Amino acid sequence: MPLHIETPLLESAAMSTPAQSVWLKMDALQPPGSFKIRGIGFACEEYARRGARRFVSSSGGNAGIAAAYAGRRLSIPVVVVVPETTSARAMELIRREQAEVIVHGASFQEANALAQSMLLSTDAFIHPFDDPLLWQGHASMIDEVARAGLTPDAVLLSVGGGGLLCGVVAGLRRNGMAGVPVIAVETVGADSLAQSVAAGERIELPRISSLATSLGARKVAEQAFEWTRQHPVHSVVVPDSAAVAACMRFIDDHRVVVEPACGASLAVAYDRAALGACRNVLVVVCGGVTATVGQLQAWATERR
Template structure:
């Protein structure tokens, strides 16, 4: 495999090669997100691809360049999910046998979808790097062709087609804010964007827990690891080809906290009515966390994937309601006697706050034995209604503590 970075001509050739087999996704201005941030926000909806992620572009560009012998022998890939589905889907379309090695903690939805595309799935290790090591071992033992998720010129050229479309739809973009895992997405976009518009700013975004590319480019030694909502960009060892491209084509790399990623995922559901996984929302997370740095600018970001486990998405949406004050858990100290609960619930009724769940805690409490803690999970139309409820309870003589998210 050549390590020569692809050129704009390679990216244009890739666009022609994959045309018709990969969706030319819409790029739309978000009026509401623009109002929130003060910037003009343009979203590239790569989560609308058939496999719900941009990875199809690079995977198909690679598969279409295999020789007849390589197609017959089959391919193998290591992936946390989106690259796996892309290779599996297009491999089946082209009649190429596909084996995928995935980390054991890959969301179930991604494993199932990959198998549904006809691939043989092998689960191994906790992170991408573990799955990658086994895939390279199987590559040699079974004479398979390895399809790298990011560190391959054909993959990078395929991802660069996104920038061609973005700048064709909105040539006046001032800045691109792009998620970084191994670096394939931003490498292709950086080459295309900086070639067509040298003055455009390209900013990379990594999850705060996985600053692997930032460490390499900036020479920092920030710790890497932990459970992140953005598992699609949770890469410990970034690409070698991609780090060279990023050093030349990307202006800077920023980090986003987990709560900001959660907030971005929830806002995309609420405002744009679109489902985006943590990695796909990383770009928007930065815009929401640092609006002052983008105010007045025309900003494009890629919603690069939408494969999020439905249960996890539900948790994210509920946590967002907690953070914005619409759902609360109150610990109310009261005398353990008849009528106490009725007096409390009366205050909820007066405040127009709905009770979701209650629990009496009589044993594990520092209160006197005759007292109890009543935990109430509740929901209101806004944060002010919850605060009004707390005021009513305290005016009635109850002591109230409110559970908070970090």
Template sequence: MDWKSEIEAAAARIGHRVQATPVVNVSGFGLDHPVELKLEHMQHTGSFKARGAFNALLASDVPAAGIVAASGGNHGAAAAFAAHALGIPARVFVPEMAGPSKIGLIERIGAELTVVPGEYANALALAQDYECSTGAMQIHAYDALETVAGQGTCIREWEQQGLQADTVLIAVGGGGLIGGTLAWLQQARRVVAVEPETSCALRAAQLAGQPVDVEVSGVAANALGARRIGDICFDLAKGIDTVLVKDDAIKTAQKALWQERRILVEPAGATALAALMSGSYRPEPGERVAVLICGGNIAPDPQLS
């Protein structure tokens, strides 16, 4: 697979459809070194997912039945947004655990929405049934070439913005974002996967030597709660380092982003920074570190202030 060419093609397709999100270099957060942040939570619909959704639609012949997507929330919003922008019918299945902020966002965009009891895997099963019965095109949240290539445009853009880091920390759910990152960088920089202790499909796959089902729970489960890592990510992520963080560390990082920088993110958006703040990842002396802030779909919470 010529991933560089796929990501370049994706960037050409979606360039005028997505935002170039800001990059900031910051000190603080209890760290003794500065860290570079890419604020991808400022992307359309509040996460990087718009990149993959637009690429999947623009690279495909979409049937008259439109598209269907299963999502913990962010992908569903992105797929609905891209479909609306392109005049394509969309049906989205999300689990109840997606929460009111993400469910409300999808409703406002205007897609047909079904809220499903349980977790992401339950929504995916119903989306697959809908695909078979209607002929709609499934837009997978993370384990499809077009999705991964679209997400890879984020790190491509970051390098064009002057990324100086030796190491990039990225939160992992199903693996679309880190898969796209690895596909673009091709070992040019170190990439560290960060997962919640209670939703760690990549770590489980690495230990088992293949993707396996895991139990998912915790504060970031509606964004990082994939029951099984994607096959594409698993192939790309062989040998990379993974670190795990506790829910309390995620909540601490989320609060610090708001209190110190007025950056309001969902728990998943704070997960990679939590690895630094908690010491789950300790940089070597002089190591330049960057963190991707991946999602911001959360209602304002007075407890953060």
């Protein structure tokens, strides 16, 4: 059995209108708390079949938690290298899955460099977003949507490094939905995809200034940028305040806590302006477990 679960596909009464149905793919309900386990679980299983005896990851967020979870389930040790900016909660969640945590560097780039320098011949490197195996695993959510009989008019999702975007486009294409557009949402200060699209080439942000740290890739995967040229992808950027407000509203409407990275997409769904005249909109509720209700409330107060 795969390490991820098949998640509910729910029509949101709070977000829908008589003319537009908004469907939620509830990947916040995955065992480690985010969609990441789809691709990371798939990759870890494949690397285990190839003989990997240890997994090395370089994420201080949901990818690291998913790698740790996968390793525990597969009885393979995991080392997660995290930057100094990683929250105590994130490190606690990684350790809870019995993985070793190494803190190194001021940014993901430094943590990632150390992780890669540690690799032995029997190790597998688990990248947070830039690995075709991850994309293949993430595509399973669209397989589930197709089996449920839904062909959306648009898919709304959040973009960090672009792994989810790559997976969803792959899933759409392998299920006969190659023409379905993707609305790709980022927050101000973590908008490397939007800035790349505007520049016509992949750019690297000097720093991440958004509190939606799960979207904090200074440079998106090359394949994610390439899909903006080959697939109908519409880039949208929202402020942190809108993402946090959407998270708070989502708690009231659906009794589920998600991170601001996920709230970015929910903000667009609540606002509806970017959804146009689509009859059925699929929203990937990607989840995230490093933000608490208390943190969301504090952020909401700060950004009023």
